[in-house]
Amino acid sequence: MSSEPKKSHYQNRLNDLSNHDWLLFQKSWFVHNPPRRKKGVLAHPAKFPETLVREFVEFFTKEGQWVLDPMVGTGSTCLACLQCGRNSVGVDLMEKYLRIAQEWVDSYRVDHPTEVEARLIAADSRELSKLDLPEFDYCITSPPYWDMLKMRGFETQKKRRESDELDLNYSDDERDVGNLEDYNRFLEELVAIYREVHEVLKPRGYLTVIVKNVKKAGKHYPLAWDLGRRLGEFFALKDEKIWLQDNQKLAPYGMGNAWVSNTMHHYCLQFRKE
Ligand SMILES: C[S@@+](CC[C@H](N)C(=O)[O-])C[C@H]1O[C@@H](n2cnc3c(N)ncnc32)[C@H](O)[C@@H]1O
Secondary structure, three states: OOOOOOOOOOOOOOOOOOHHHHHHHOOOEEEOOOOOOOOHHHHOOOOOOHHHHHHHHHHHOOOOOEEEEOOOOOOHHHHHHHHOOOEEEEEEOOHHHHHHHHHHHHHHHHHOOOOOOEEEEEOOHHHHHHOOOOOEEEEEEOOOOOOHHHOOOOOOHHHHHOOOOOOOOOOOOOOOHHHOOOHHHHHHHHHHHHHHHHHHEEEEEEEEEEEOOEEEOOEEEOHHHHHHHHHOOOOEEEEEEEEEOOOOOOOOOOOOOOOOOOOOEEEEEEEEOO
């Protein structure tokens, strides 16, 4: 007796990935060593690699959908979206970074003509919902890690201090949340940005926040955990993927005296608008 082949009712509503690629992304950690940065985007002190952004965008959206980055800096998110056929909007306070982003997007389009949109907007993201924006399927972003860029000895600051072309911090603009000295105030202003993201995101749309816990003057500030708790009040906090960097020099902080880690991991926190 022959039996009818079973019909599969499986429908992938979230993305265009194969089951195999879906499964690979589900691992809760990954190693990603950023490729060398191109000359123009080096000016920005804390850019995330577009290769990394693209993996998240391809998991959390389908082709043709809309992606937002409310602190887009030099435009990694928009470039990653162009590369994989997603429309994007990148917002940042700083026109100087948006100019670099625009050059980057324009030069990509010369070699890869596409109808896909990549809009760059200069604005304060605490006012996102006042802008004329589409409804977004997904948001990925990395905020300033508090005012860490102003700390002596922070990562590559020495090399940056010696150069005229490389910025030491994003700006001196008082609307720049990375300029707020008070940790709790900084946290609240960031939360205000993510409340606006919540407004412009579709129901069941995901938000990924890439962030680190930070140390300042010998004290540990659990920025990633604090954001998980605070944003979890209006988004559903799903979990984290941990981004490990394995190509950085180790520094002998506290050697022979006290425990101070070399922090080489970032949290990629996943939230969903329910
Ligand atoms: C960590 S950087 C983002 C880098 C970006 N992911 C990239 O790859 O270039 C944080 C950005 O937040 C921006 N920013 C700070 N306060 C802001 C605000 N209130 N509204 C919009 N952007 C802001 C800064 O200008 C800076 O470019």
